[in-house]
Amino acid sequence: MKNLALLFVGAFIFFSNISFSRSEPVLYFCEKYDSRKGEVNVSDRFTRGAITVVVKCDYALKLEDVAIQYDRYNDRTGKFEYYKKFYFTVNPDMKYVYFSKNDESDMKFEDTGFYRVFLLDDRDKTVASALIEIIR
Numbered sequence: 001m002k003n004l005a006l007l008f009v010g011a012f013i014f015f016s017n018i019s020f021s022r023s024e025p026v027l028y029f030c031e032k033y034d035s036r037k038g039e040v041n042v043s044d045r046f047t048r049g050a051i052t053v054v055v056k057c058d059y060a061l062k063l064e065d066v067a068i069q070y071d072r073y074n075d076r077t078g079k080f081e082y083y084k085k086f087y088f089t090v091n092p093d094m095k096y097v098y099f100s101k102n103d104e105s106d107m108k109f110e111d112t113g114f115y116r117v118f119l120l121d122d123r124d125k126t127v128a129s130a131l132i133e134i135i136r
Contacts, residue, residue, distance in 0.1 A: 025057040027119055027128035033098045045133045050108040052100035055119050055128055060093045065122040068099050068107075073114040080116050109134040 030052050031041035039054060053068050055061070067087050071080040086107050090097050099119075100107070109115065112134050119127040 023058050025055050025061060025119070025128040027053065027055050027117065027130040029117070029130070029132055030054055030098075033100060039098075044131065045135060046109070047136045048109055048112065048134055050100065051132075052098050053117060053119070054096075054098045056096050058095070060095055061090070061097070061127070062092050063090055063094075063121055063127065064092055065089055066127070067118075067120040067124070069118045069120055070109070071116040071118070072111065073116075075113075083115065112136065 028042060029044060029046065030039040031043075031046070032050075033052050033054070034040050039052075042054075065087070066089075067085050069085045070083040072083040073079075074081050084107070086099070088099055109132075115132050115134065116129055117132055118129045121127055
């Protein structure tokens with residue numbers, strides 16, 4: 001009986017953490033956003049070139065001036081280092097927003113490796129982040 005109670009408590013804690021994590025903004029990636037199809041090829045692994053950064057939340061983000069920042073992992077130092085930053089203006093009541101520029105922009109990834117990608121507010125505070133791997 002004691003084991004059953006511990007199992008119940010453990011399951012409650014596990015599922016509570018899942019529900020809390022879904023209430024925070026989530027950042028992820030896709031190849032592009034199509035007005036008819038929506039997100040095309042969602043992944044965390046891409047070849048070099050342009051990608052689209054997507055942020056989704058259960059509530060309005062209440063942001064206006066934001067930035068997407070890339071930090072690249074340096075194998076020699078074992079640390080992430082600043083790589084690039086891009087500025088955007090969004091509507092404060094948005095719950096879903098995608099950030100992309102055309103293939104000619106400098107928002108693309110030119111080098112292979114691992115990157116941390118951040119959505120930053122106007123004070124450079126992290127709103128959401130995710131890892132991405134760029135191959136070939």
